[in-house]
Amino acid sequence: MVTLDVKTLTVPVGIVRILEVIFTCITFSLVASVGHTTVSFWTWCMFTWCFCFCVTFLILLLEFTGLHTKLPISWSDFTTAFAMLATLMVLAASVIYPVFFTCSSCGRPIGATVTSILAFILYAVEVGLTRAKPGEISGFLSTVPGLLKVLEAFVACIIFICLGNNKFNLPGLQWCIAVYSICFIFAFLIIIFTICRLLALFPAPFDKVLTCCNVLAVLMYMTAVVIWPFYSLHNFPRPSHCPNFCFWDNLVVISFMTCFNLVAYIVDTFYSIRLVFFVSRT
Structure with a gap:
């Protein structure tokens, strides 16, 4: 039976996730309105914003309906690992997109860059909110070594992309x-x-x-x-x-x-x- 939990949307983490959904949606909408290109960097940036939007929205939906408790996974580890991954991905997109696709007179690309940076800040805030505090019992990925594992894997992916x-x-x-x-x-x-x-x-x-x-x-x-x-x-x-x-x-x-x-x-x-x-x- 599905029970709706409104509190998940009003706690600090829930509010941050709602803002993440809003800013990532605005970002990829602005970029899509400019036009499509086949450049791999453009594809990477669009994938980043769409992927983060979809997964964050799914996390909000599962927590709001209480269905996350029925999943056979460590939910806290999953959400913390995703927040760390999204932070790194959006940071990379916030650097790559303005370098290759913005100019001083490009209004919508500049706006997309600003909202992307705001989304990065929000995901970083979420990592800080979900990270395990000293003396707190939590999953491995909520600790500093766990977050470092996500960072190490992400950097390795960047290396593989550059290898081509x-x-x-x-x-x-x-x-x-x-x-x-x-x-x-x-x-x-x-x-x-x-x-x-x-x-x-x-x-x-x-x-x-x-x-x-x-x-x-x-x-x-x-x-x-x-x-x-x-x-x-x-x-x-x-x-x-x-x-x-x-x-x-x-x-x-x-x-x-x-x-x-x-x-x-x-x-x-x-x-x-x-x-x-x-x-x-x-």
């Missing part, structure tokens, strides 16, 4: 791609296992498995931070007639994202070691 369909035959670059893939798969599995409440299937204590994998990821990313820029930028110099954003710029973005993910894994490892060797003992 290009073939890299150098062994050093192939090793880096293997590093990105292995670490992404682990982070993605952690997210899925947590949301689906399958962490009990791990053959060893989850916190120790997490710590070992994070340490291994740090070591692997440390090699990629050195190897990728050395082999890619050295063997693929920037073309003399390179447009505003070309293949060589993708290599630079990958180098930057590799460094960014290394920092994320180092912070993640710090939290994991603290959880295993300090918090668990106390």
Whole structure:
């Protein structure tokens, strides 16, 4: 039986989600009214705003009707992970769209950029509202290490997008791609296992498995931070007639994202070691 819960729409998190739905809807409506293009960046931005709008609206609907309690998943982990993912996706769209598709006299694209930035702020606020507070019992993805796992997976996706369909035959670059893939798969599995409440299937204590994998990821990313820029930028110099954003710029973005993910894994490892060797003992 469906029971309507109006309180879910009046609490701070509910109000923030309603505003997210409004601003993402306004954003993709403004962008669609300007016209359609086949540029991949435009497609990515439109997908981001439409995806975030649909999932946020679905979350509101499920909580309003109480149907979320009947789903065989960890609802708090799912909503927090999505809020973190939406924050990162909308942030990327808020940067990409104005860089490539706005001008000083373009009213609707500028308006779409403003509403997109507002949507990003709202999703960041939601992450702050749903994140686990010190001493609070909650799911793994509501904690800092859980949010970092979403961040690590998202950055890896950006790296894969920049790789595109290009073939890299150098062994050093192939090793880096293997590093990105292995670490992404682990982070993605952690997210899925947590949301689906399958962490009990791990053959060893989850916190120790997490710590070992994070340490291994740090070591692997440390090699990629050195190897990728050395082999890619050295063997693929920037073309003399390179447009505003070309293949060589993708290599630079990958180098930057590799460094960014290394920092994320180092912070993640710090939290994991603290959880295993300090918090668990106390």
